[in-house]
Amino acid sequence: MKSHSILRDGHHIKLLKGGAEFFPELIRALEAARSHVQLETYIFDFHGDGAQVAAALERAGRRGVRVWVVVDGVGTPKLSEDWRVRFDQAGVEWRVYSPLGAMGLLIPSRWRRLHRKLCVIDGHLAFCGGINILDDLHDPKHGALKSPRLDYAVCAKGALVQQVQETATQLWWRMQAVRNVRQQNFPEAYSAFMAAGLHLPWIHDAQHAQGDTWVARAGLLLRDNLLNRGQIEKAYRRAIGLARHEIVIANAYFLPGRKLRQALIHAAQRGVRVRLLLQGRYEYFMQYHAARPVYRQLLEAGVEIYEYAESFLHAKVAVIDASHERPWATVGSSNLDPFSLLLAREANVVVADAYFAKRLNEGLEQAMTFKSQRIMPQTLLQRSQFQRGLDWVAFGLMRFAIWLTGHRY
Numbered sequence: 001m002k003s004h005s006i007l008r009d010g011h012h013i014k015l016l017k018g019g020a021e022f023f024p025e026l027i028r029a030l031e032a033a034r035s036h037v038q039l040e041t042y043i044f045d046f047h048g049d050g051a052q053v054a055a056a057l058e059r060a061g062r063r064g065v066r067v068w069v070v071v072d073g074v075g076t077p078k079l080s081e082d083w084r085v086r087f088d089q090a091g092v093e094w095r096v097y098s099p100l101g102a103m104g105l106l107i108p109s110r111w112r113r114l115h116r117k118l119c120v121i122d123g124h125l126a127f128c129g130g131i132n133i134l135d136d137l138h139d140p141k142h143g144a145l146k147s148p149r150l151d152y153a154v155c156a157k158g159a160l161v162q163q164v165q166e167t168a169t170q171l172w173w174r175m176q177a178v179r180n181v182r183q184q185n186f187p188e189a190y191s192a193f194m195a196a197g198l199h200l201p202w203i204h205d206a207q208h209a210q211g212d213t214w215v216a217r218a219g220l221l222l223r224d225n226l227l228n229r230g231q232i233e234k235a236y237r238r239a240i241g242l243a244r245h246e247i248v249i250a251n252a253y254f255l256p257g258r259k260l261r262q263a264l265i266h267a268a269q270r271g272v273r274v275r276l277l278l279q280g281r282y283e284y285f286m287q288y289h290a291a292r293p294v295y296r297q298l299l300e301a302g303v304e305i306y307e308y309a310e311s312f313l314h315a316k317v318a319v320i321d322a323s324h325e326r327p328w329a330t331v332g333s334s335n336l337d338p339f340s341l342l343l344a345r346e347a348n349v350v351v352a353d354a355y356f357a358k359r360l361n362e363g364l365e366q367a368m369t370f371k372s373q374r375i376m377p378q379t380l381l382q383r384s385q386f387q388r389g390l391d392w393v394a395f396g397l398m399r400f401a402i403w404l405t406g407h408r409y
Contacts, residue, residue, distance in 0.1 A: 011157065011215065014154060018131070018136055018149070026119065027056045034065065035065065035122045036123070037066070038168040039070070040069075043132035044071045046083060048137065050134055054133075057087075061087070062091070066093075067093065069087075070168075072098070073113075074105070074113055112343045113343070115333050118164055120164045128333075128348070130332065131152070136148035142283075150314065151314040153331065160349065217353060219350050220350075222346070222347055235348075236330075241267070245321045246274075247267055247272055247273070247274045247319075248318065248320075250364055251277075251336045252279050264276075265298065268302040274304065275305075275306065278306070283312060288394075289393070299375070307375055308367060308372050316333055322354070322360070323354075329351045329352075
């Protein structure tokens with residue numbers, strides 16, 4: 001891929017597959033924290049590995065580490081009384097982003113959620129990906145899972161850590177300012193707004209890569225409702241447009257807009273092999289059914305579609321030209337649907353490195369080959385009229401929801 005301004009040399013990147021790799025790495029980093037921890041997540045669930053992360057945050061707070069945790073008001077609406085007391089006693093500060101009022105999600109402005117999953121530790125180590133603080137074998141809606149959900153994250157050192165720290169800090173102080181305004185504490189609100197714009201000190205760790213960590217070109221992509229409205233989608237479209245051999249995208253909730261669909265179709269038409277690994281298990285009505293009306297157009301253009309069958313797919317990753325001279329890969333929180341690309345706060349790491357791209361590609365190849373069902377045109381025709389009717393109802397509701405927000409997609 002052509003270099004882009006967000007990419008910087010000298011990053012140490014480690015690919016983490018699922019909670020089995022992510023949570024031990026995160027907990028080790030939390031145990032080693034000496035100054036500060038800033039964590040953002042959509043879901044913070046206190047079963048299994050989630051409880052282990054919570055305990056590590058508690059221990060960090062008790063030894064004097066400044067710990068800030070921000071969760072989303074839909075994904076994590078409240079903290080249990082037991083953990084509230086434990087965090088308060090340890091000095092762990094907990095904030096809820098955009099808590100729902102009496103009208104809940106009936107107000108379209110409440111659809112702007114904190115969906116990114118970020119953690120920065122002591123200003124020199126960052127985590128980014130699609131993995132919530134949620135045990136891989138537990139689902140809040142479906143209970144115990146027989147197989148772990150498929151998801152990815154990265155652990156990084158390098159220049160992008162500063163970006164993660166700054167974006168997390170800005171959100172924290174903006175939330176604090178809003179809180180002070182609601183309490184009519186205007187001097188403190190002003191101070192918090194000013195703090196949100198401060199450039200914070202950052203320590204660069206210049207250790208050489210070891211083990212599964214390697215020196216790579218990488219950068220951070222953000223999506224918010226201010227300065228970075230289209231950064232993630234534009235990066236996808238640019239990378240797809242530059243692809244010459246192969247595109248593999250794994251995405252949990254897939255309903256791309258017209259421009260992104262056309263980019264995939266044009267890539268397939270010029271001879272690029274395009275494969276999509278998508279959600280095969282029913283999780284949410286809208287996301288499950290609304291995606292299927294776009295399948296036919298993609299299949300007719302030569303795009304291959306696979307639905308993950310072993311468990312829930314939660315990954316939001318892509319790899320392009322992994323075995324060729326200009327590899328490109330991304331791991332993050334952003335789905336390719338209107339809620340992520342038009343409304344939510346999201347974060348993805350982009351990596352231009354052959355070893356990283358090949359390793360991610362190998363995992364996706366295995367998932368498509370052994371744990372997925374390929375969707376053929378006749379597969380769609382075999383769906384009952386009732387199921388196809390539900391697909392179009394969901395698609396129409398999704399389009400109506402987009403219209404309510406005032407966006408074009």
